[in-house]
Amino acid sequence: xxxxxxxPLIVAFCCNWCSYAGADLAGNNRLNYPAEVKVIRxxxxxxxxPMFVLRAFQRGADGVIICGCxxxxxxYVSGNYYTRRRMAMLFSMLxxxxxxxxxxxIEWVSAAEGAKFAATMNDFVExxxxxxxxxxxxxxxxx
Amino acid sequence: MQVITREQLIEKAVSLLAANTVSxxxxxxxxxxxxxxxxxxxRSEEEVRRNFVWNDFCGANMxxxxxxxxxxxxxxxxxxxxxxxxYSFNQLLTEHKFDREKVYVVAVPCxxxxxxxxxxxxxxxxxxxxxxxxxxxxxxxxxxxxxxSVPLTDVLAERCKNCKSKKHVAYDELLGEDxxxxxxxRFDEVKKLEAMTAEERFEFxxxxxxxxxxxxxxxxxxxxxxxxxxxxxxxxxxxENKAAANSFEEKLFHIIRAFHVAGRCTDCGECSRVCPQNxxxxxxxxxxxxxxxxxxxxxxxxxxxxxxxxxxxxxxxDIEPCEIFxxxxxxx
Amino acid sequence: MxxxxxxxxxxxxxxxxxxxxxxxxxxxxxxxxxxxxWTEGVKWSESLNTTKSPKDFFFPQTEDLMAFKTxxxxxxLTDIRKESEDFVVFGVRACDVRSFDILDRVFLxxxxxxxxxxxxxxxxxxxxxxxxxSETCFCTSFGISPENPDGDISAWKTDTExxxxxxTEKGALLMDKLSSVTEECSDEAVVKQKxxxxxxxxxxxxxxxxxxxxxxxKTAELFDSPLWDKLSEACLGCGTCTFVCPTCQCYxxxxxxxxxxxxxxxxxxxxxxxEFTKMAHGNNRLTQKERFRQRFMHKLVYFPENNDGxxxxxxxxRCLAKCPISMNIVKVMKKFGGEKSEK
Numbered sequence: 011x012x013x014x015x016x017x018p019l020i021v022a023f024c025c026n027w028c029s030y031a032g033a034d035l036a037g038n039n040r041l042n043y044p045a046e047v048k049v050i051r052x053x054x055x056x057x058x059x060p061m062f063v064l065r066a067f068q069r070g071a072d073g074v075i076i077c078g079c080x081x082x083x084x085x086y087v088s089g090n091y092y093t094r095r096r097m098a099m100l101f102s103m104l105x106x107x108x109x110x111x112x113x114x115x116i117e118w119v120s121a122a123e124g125a126k127f128a129a130t131m132n133d134f135v136e137x138x139x140x141x142x143x144x145x146x147x148x149x150x151x152x153x
Numbered sequence: 154m155q156v157i158t159r160e161q162l163i164e165k166a167v168s169l170l171a172a173n174t175v176s177x178x179x180x181x182x183x184x185x186x187x188x189x190x191x192x193x194x195x196r197s198e199e200e201v202r203r204n205f206v207w208n209d210f211c212g213a214n215m216x217x218x219x220x221x222x223x224x225x226x227x228x229x230x231x232x233x234x235x236x237x238x239x240y241s242f243n244q245l246l247t248e249h250k251f252d253r254e255k256v257y258v259v260a261v262p263c264x265x266x267x268x269x270x271x272x273x274x275x276x277x278x279x280x281x282x283x284x285x286x287x288x289x290x291x292x293x294x295x296x297x298x299x300x301x302s303v304p305l306t307d308v309l310a311e312r313c314k315n316c317k318s319k320k321h322v323a324y325d326e327l328l329g330e331d332x333x334x335x336x337x338x339r340f341d342e343v344k345k346l347e348a349m350t351a352e353e354r355f356e357f358x359x360x361x362x363x364x365x366x367x368x369x370x371x372x373x374x375x376x377x378x379x380x381x382x383x384x385x386x387x388x389x390x391x392x393e394n395k396a397a398a399n400s401f402e403e404k405l406f407h408i409i410r411a412f413h414v415a416g417r418c419t420d421c422g423e424c425s426r427v428c429p430q431n432x433x434x435x436x437x438x439x440x441x442x443x444x445x446x447x448x449x450x451x452x453x454x455x456x457x458x459x460x461x462x463x464x465x466x467x468x469x470x471d472i473e474p475c476e477i478f479x480x481x482x483x484x485x
Numbered sequence: 486m487x488x489x490x491x492x493x494x495x496x497x498x499x500x501x502x503x504x505x506x507x508x509x510x511x512x513x514x515x516x517x518x519x520x521x522x523w524t525e526g527v528k529w530s531e532s533l534n535t536t537k538s539p540k541d542f543f544f545p546q547t548e549d550l551m552a553f554k555t556x557x558x559x560x561x562l563t564d565i566r567k568e569s570e571d572f573v574v575f576g577v578r579a580c581d582v583r584s585f586d587i588l589d590r591v592f593l594x595x596x597x598x599x600x601x602x603x604x605x606x607x608x609x610x611x612x613x614x615x616x617x618x619s620e621t622c623f624c625t626s627f628g629i630s631p632e633n634p635d636g637d638i639s640a641w642k643t644d645t646e647x648x649x650x651x652x653t654e655k656g657a658l659l660m661d662k663l664s665s666v667t668e669e670c671s672d673e674a675v676v677k678q679k680x681x682x683x684x685x686x687x688x689x690x691x692x693x694x695x696x697x698x699x700x701x702x703k704t705a706e707l708f709d710s711p712l713w714d715k716l717s718e719a720c721l722g723c724g725t726c727t728f729v730c731p732t733c734q735c736y737x738x739x740x741x742x743x744x745x746x747x748x749x750x751x752x753x754x755x756x757x758x759x760e761f762t763k764m765a766h767g768n769n770r771l772t773q774k775e776r777f778r779q780r781f782m783h784k785l786v787y788f789p790e791n792n793d794g795x796x797x798x799x800x801x802x803r804c805l806a807k808c809p810i811s812m813n814i815v816k817v818m819k820k821f822g823g824e825k826s827e828k
Contacts, residue, residue, distance in 0.1 A: 060412050061384070061392060064405050069744055081469065091467035098474040099415055099444060099464065103408060105478065106346065106440050108355025116474045146355055149401040151743045185690065185819070186620060189811035192719040213810060218719070274516060278533050278619035281690055295685060296617060360514060366537060366546065369758075370723035370809045386760050393760075395737055396752035398547045427809035429536060429725050431515035 018072035018138040020047045022131065023062065025055045027085035028120045029077030035124030043131035054078070055116075056089035060100045063114065067147035073113045073138035077127070080118040090118070109146050112137050155264050155285075157328050159207040165259055165328065166201045166231060175231035175257050179218055181211040187283040188269040194222055194230075207233075209285050212266040212310060214423050216241035217376040223255040230256055235263040236332065237312070239323045240419035240455030241376035246323075247458050248417070250379055260324035262332060264288070265305065265313035270431070272308050276301045312422025312435065315339035322456055339420065340443045342436055347481070362403045364430040367396050371424035371434050377414035377454075384409070407437060415441040416462035419455040448472050486675065487660065487667040488648045496666045497647070498523045501573050504662065505609070508542070509575040510535050520574065529576060533619050534801060538731030539581050542574055543604045544588060546728075547752040550600070550738070554746040565748075566600065569607040573659070577612045579634035580624040580801040584731035585610070587799070590792050591734045609655050612636030616643070616678060621802030623691035623815060629799060632682035641675045648675050693825040694800075694818055701790030707782065712820055717777035719810045724755030726804040726813065727780065732797050735761070756780050781817050 024030040030051045036043065052058055055078025066074045076097060078090040097116050105111040115134055119127045166178045182193035183206040190210045195201045215232050219242070223230050234242055239260065246253055272292060273280065279295030290308065291300040317339055319332025346354055369385075372378045384390045385406060397403040411418075411434075420442055424434040445452050445463045449471065452463050472480070489497050501507045507523040510530040518530035520539055552563040585605075592601035612634035615622070624631055633639070637656030641648045649667060651657040660667075686692055699707070727733040737754040740747050754761055756779045762769060770776050788797030804813045818824075 061405075061409055064408060065392070068401055068405070081471075088467065091469065091471065092464075094471050094474065095449070095464055095467055098448060098472060098477055099441060100408075100412060101474050102444050102477055103411065103437070103440060105351065106354060107358045107404065107408065108351045108353070110351060111478050147401060147404065149399060151398070151741060151748055184811050185805075185815060189805065189813075191811045191816075193715075194718055270516075278617055280620050295620070295688060364513070364515070364519075366728045368723050368725040368728045368755075370721065370725045373721040373723040374809050386758070388760070394752070395739075395754050395758070396547045398741070398750065398752070427723075427725075429729055429807040431517055 016139060016142055017044075017046050018135060018141075018143075019070055020044075020073045020075065020131070020135055020138060021066040021071040022047050022049045023052050023055065023058045023074070023076045024049050024119075025057075025078040025085075025090070026051055026053050028079035028083065028118075029055075029127065031121035032077070032119040032123050032127040035121065036128040037124075039124050041124060041128035043128045044135045046135060047131045054084065054086050054089040055093040056086075056096070058093065058097075060096065063100060064147065067113075067144055068149040069152050070144075070148075072141070072144040073115070073134060075115045075117060075130070075134050077117050077119045077130075080120055083120065104147075110141050112141055113144060113147075155207060155209065156262050157207070159205070161328060162207045162233060162259075162261065163201055163205050165326075166195070166205065166233075167198050169231050169257065169259075170198055170201070174229065176226060176228040177230050178205070179215050179222055179230055179232040181206050181213065181233075186280065188267075188272070188280070192218060207261070209265075209267040209283075209290065209305060210269065211235075212268075212423075212426055214238045214241055214374075214376060214421050216245055217374070217379070219245065219251045219256055220379060223251040226255055229254075231259060232256055233259050233261050234321065234324065235261055236319050236321050237263075237317070237419070237421050239321045240318070240453070241421050242323050242455070243458050244417055244419055244455035245376060245379070247455070247460060248379065258324045258326070260321035260327045260331070262319065262329045263313075265309045265316060267305060267308045268310040268426070269308075271310075272303060275303050275308065310422065311425060311433070312420070315341075317420060317453075323458075340439060342433070343439050343443050346436065346440075358404075359400060361432050362407055363400060364432055365397060365403050365407070366430060367394070367403075367406065368429060370427040370429065372410055374423045374427045375414065376419070376421060376423070377417045378410070380413075384413075407434070411437040411441060414438065416445060416452070416464040417454050418442065419453070444477075448477065486648055486650050486670055486672045487663070488646050488670040489663075489667045491642065491645055491647055493666070494529065494647055495525075497663055498527075498529075498575070499525070500663055500666045501575070501659070504571075506570065506572040507575060508539075508572065523575075533615060533617060533622075534578060534581075534803060536803070536807070537729060538584060538801065538803065539574055539577055540584060540588060540731050540734075542572075542608065543585065543601055544592070544734065544736075544753075547750055548600065549748050549750045552746055552748050566603075569603045571607045571609070573609045573611060575611040575613075575640075577610055577634070577636060578615055578801070579612060579629050579631045580622075580799040581731050582610060582612045582635045583624075583627070583629050583799045584801070587732045587788075587792075587795065587797055588734055590795070609638070609659050610636035611638045611640055611649075611656075611659075614639070614641045614678065614682060616641075616682060618682070618685055618689060619802060619806075620690050621805040622686075622689055622800060623694045623802065624800035625686050625689075625692055626694040626696060627796050627798060627800050631686065632679040641678050643674055643678060646674065648672070650675075691800075691802075691815055694815055695823045695825045696785070696796060696818070698821045698823045699785035699789070699796070699818070701786065701794060703786050704782070704790075707786060707821065708778070710821070713774055713778045716812065716817055716820060717774040720757070720773050720777045720812060721809055722757050722759060722773050722776065723809060724753075724757050725807050725809060727755035727757055728753060729803040729807050731799060731801055731803070732784070733780075756783070781814060784814065785818070 592598040615631040784797035
């Protein structure tokens with residue numbers, strides 16, 4: 011029996027100053043990336059509380075990606091350095107609990123990197139699609 | 154059997170009360186049985202002599218009580234701290250949770266505390282008394298004619314089996330001799346889990362966390378959980394819940410709780426001690442401690458006052474999140 | 486009275502399972518026991534008490550009540566109740582059986598809680614006498630006989646046999662179904678066990694806990710006692726005692742927004758929690774002392790006052806075993822002088 015192809019839902023937290031502008035640039039340049047990527051603009055990548063990541067999964071996301079300015083380029087000087095530590099900890103913990111590590115990712119995308127943004131999203135969607143639906147961090151009430 | 158006797162602690166408390174160095178004493182109070190010791194504030198010599206107890210069941214970490222008990226005390230409050238408790242003490246001071254001037258710390262060496270759940274496993278129900286002699290517990294039960302001898306080492310609490318330090322990192326006065334920081338096997342279980350496949354780890358945690366009844370004892374006893382209003386109690390947070398409705402909410406609570414204390418958790422092990430469902434919660438905290446040590450350099454919360462917690466700090470050369478898995482896979 | 490050899494008890498379980506779902510205490514990987522469904526190969530736990538009480542069967546920790554969707558001014562309600570099927574709970578101790586009576590008084594009095602009532606109607610309770618009570622037990626203080634448990638069927642387990650005796654029509658019906666796997670017998674062994682249990686009970690350290698200082702009408706006397714300060718001093722405000730308690734019956738009703746509708750659910754609440762019964766006006770019990778006092782006053786004074794003198798505690802001893810700081814109802818009762826003098 012042919013299974014209906016699973017289209018993964020991706021939540022992308024993008025920092026206002028770099029990655030969101032990078033996504034804009036990807037759009038302006040008509041670079042394709044799947045519509046299943048839902049972009050949420052945050053003032054800085056360090057605004058992303060670990061709870062946001064978990065709740066994205068609860069509400070049906072199959073993968074969560076956080077995009078921020080390159081280390082050293084943070085609009086607020088050091089925000090993304092904190093993000094880097096926090097998310098390293100969180101992703102490692104999720105892996106420790108047996109959540110597929112490919113479902114979470116962090117990527118540094120500058121405002122000039124529209125092509126990188128599109129490529130990153132294409133790659134991430136493809137990786138998550140291979141894993142199938144998020145079962146290990148799902149909340150059936152939200153299905 | 155503890156090196157320092159109950160009488161020594163009582164004499165110390167009584168003399169400090171008599172000299173007006175302190176006005177009350179935070180310690181352990183005897184219960185109905187030998188093992189059900191409760192934390193208590195003693196306000197007079199008579200109270201101390203009658204109810205103060207120091208035995209193999211004084212596991213409760215007194216540090217967190219200082220937040221509520223040290224304020225409003227006339228003069229100082231005397232607190233007896235075991236080596237692991239002193240780390241929590243320093244961490245709380247680092248976070249300005251109480252006034253150091255209000256507290257007089259007497260450091261007590263500790264030979265490890267017994268877990269009465271383990272004693273029940275060995276001796277069964279109906280324990281009527283437990284006497285301790287030379288590291289052997291003599292347990293009398295309703296169903297055995299003679300006392301059952303159990304070596305303390307066989308029934309040590311998990312955190313004491315893997316004791317990280319016999320050294321006191323804070324005190325005004327030390328009873329007996331101070332010990333050293335120990336090489337412990339406290340990360341062995343974490344390593345075992347890391348070596349499993351993701352499926353196996355998921356199974357393991359699903360089984361453990363599904364027993365959670367959300368009594369919040371782990372949080373309420375934790376010396377690192379000192380928020381005035383916990384996010385899980387705040388109706389405006391969107392995640393407030395009084396009971397986990399499903400396995401997602403079970404995981405959410407424990408992941409977030411462990412994350413909120415990451416870098417501040419001293420690994421005192423109170424969470425696992427109090428869990429009514431015997432969930433090995435320390436394995437979550439130790440994972441964070443182990444990761445912090447590996448990624449950002451050895452760090453022991455509470456070792457000194459004023460240390461900057463690893464998650465409120467950074468270097469420009471920090472490891473990238475994607476590299477952590479790569480590094481582990483290549484190591485293995 | 487009928488019996489079955491202990492080694493053949495699984496055939497009884499199998500027989501019950503043919504027509505109804507059977508739950509019984511089973512040991513978990515952590516060494517403690519919990520009620521869980523019997524299937525081939527599952528072993529009946531030897532433990533005295535499960536960590537969580539069996540109140541879950543009738544009053545689950547979380548329960549979806551209904552779902553609704555709104556569009557404009559319309560609201561569409563869905564009854565999401567599942568049909569209850571008959572089920573059997575085996576191995577319930579005398580204290581826990583009594584706890585069902587206490588819960589009944591709360592949930593079955595008008596207005597009757599239909600969610601609870603349905604599950605009660607569909608259940609058959611098989612109790613088991615306690616051959617080895619623990620030091621934490623004090624059910625006898627509330628007039629419960631661990632040697633003579635109630636329930637639809639009472640059972641006694643000896644070293645070699647399990648004896649059954651039905652108490653209700655429901656129980657007798659089930660016993661009839663078990664006729665092929667049990668045999669008629671005399672009650673000699675059971676009488677002997679009852680005597681032994683009574684003897685042990687008199688030796689239990691908590692057997693002298695006395696309820697005489699409590700009961701309806703004692704509010705004015707006890708409420709402002711200075712003893713509460715000392716007793717509640719170390720209370721962490723966690724909900725362990727209330728969640729392992731077989732008679733704690735407070736709950737909260739909340740809405741969960743699923744993103745495409747709302748599920749209204751109820752879940753256990755604890756009077757120990759700072760946000761318990763918090764409403765628009767704020768909170769009516771601001772300190773841990775007040776919350777702590779409420780729990781014990783409710784069980785020992787308010788409940789008997791409104792329920793013909795029946796106390797809201799059954800002496801199962803779970804809170805004695807599980808409280809992180811070992812403060813519990815026995816310590817409270819003794820502090821207030823609730824101890825029978827040595828004779």
